Amino acid sequence: MKILPHPLLTIFLTLLWLLLNNTVAFGQLLLGLFLGWVIPLLAGRFLLKVPPVCKPFKLCLFLLLILYDIVVANLHVARLVLGSPRKLRPAFVEVPMDIEDEFILTILTSIASLTPGTVSAGLSTDHRTLLLHVLDTDKPQDVAEELKTRYEAPLLEIFRCSST
Numbered sequence: 001m002k003i004l005p006h007p008l009l010t011i012f013l014t015l016l017w018l019l020l021n022n023t024v025a026f027g028q029l030l031l032g033l034f035l036g037w038v039i040p041l042l043a044g045r046f047l048l049k050v051p052p053v054c055k056p057f058k059l060c061l062f063l064l065l066i067l068y069d070i071v072v073a074n075l076h077v078a079r080l081v082l083g084s085p086r087k088l089r090p091a092f093v094e095v096p097m098d099i100e101d102e103f104i105l106t107i108l109t110s111i112a113s114l115t116p117g118t119v120s121a122g123l124s125t126d127h128r129t130l131l132l133h134v135l136d137t138d139k140p141q142d143v144a145e146e147l148k149t150r151y152e153a154p155l156l157e158i159f160r161c162s163s164t
Contacts, residue, residue, distance in 0.1 A: 004037065005040050005041060005044050006040040006044070006047070009036070009039075009040045010033070010036035010037055010040060011036065012036070013032070013035060013036035013039055013040070014029070014032040014033050014035070014036035015032075016032075017031065017032030017035055017036065018032050048102050048103040048106065049103065050103055051101055051103060051104065051159045052159070052161060053158060053159065054158065054159060054160060054161035055157060055158050058154065058157060058158050059158045062154050062155070062158060065150075065154075066111055066114070066115075066151075069115055069150075070114060070115055070116065073115045073116040073117050073118075074116050076116075076117060077116040077117045077135060080117075080135065080136055087136075088135060088136050089136050089137055089138050090133065090134065090135055090136065091133075091134050091137050091140045091143075092121065092131060092132070092133055092134075092140075093131070093132045093133075093134055093137070093140040093141075093143045093144050094129050094130070094131055094132075094144070095129065095130045095131075095132060095143075095144040095147050095148065096128060096129055096144075096148075097127065097128050097129060097130055097152070098148075098152060098156065099127075099152060099155065099156060100127070101159065102127070104155050104156070104159050105123075105127060107155060108130070108147075108151055108152055108155055109123065109130060111151050112130070112132055112147060112151070116135075117134065117135040117136065118132055118133065118134050118135070118143075119132065119133045120132060121133045130147075132144075132147070
């Protein structure tokens, strides 16, 4: 067992503690360091192993894409909500997953839930099928295909390191 299992998380939690307390007093710094050390130590079994980012530039572009999609989806959902609710066509969509890594799958389900109009509603026990709830669609299969091409494929590319 390592004395400091997650150094970056320790620093982050310490800084977060200092920001929450709005002071850099020595006592608060010590308490922040203690909490930043003990929380990762106790929660270590529950933390997912983060795979290495193989394409950092592509990750930056992907984050910009997500931000753009969130803004556009917000505008679309606002238009839907302010319009007639009878025109909404909600649906549950099953999306087959190619992602095997739990961390990357967590990122994908979070992206789907962050984008207004879609919510990750469930995941099969074998992690091979994601259930999405979509606020408005007349073509559920198109939603599944868009999630796979727009988010899943880039995530696999960003985190999949090849030796060639």
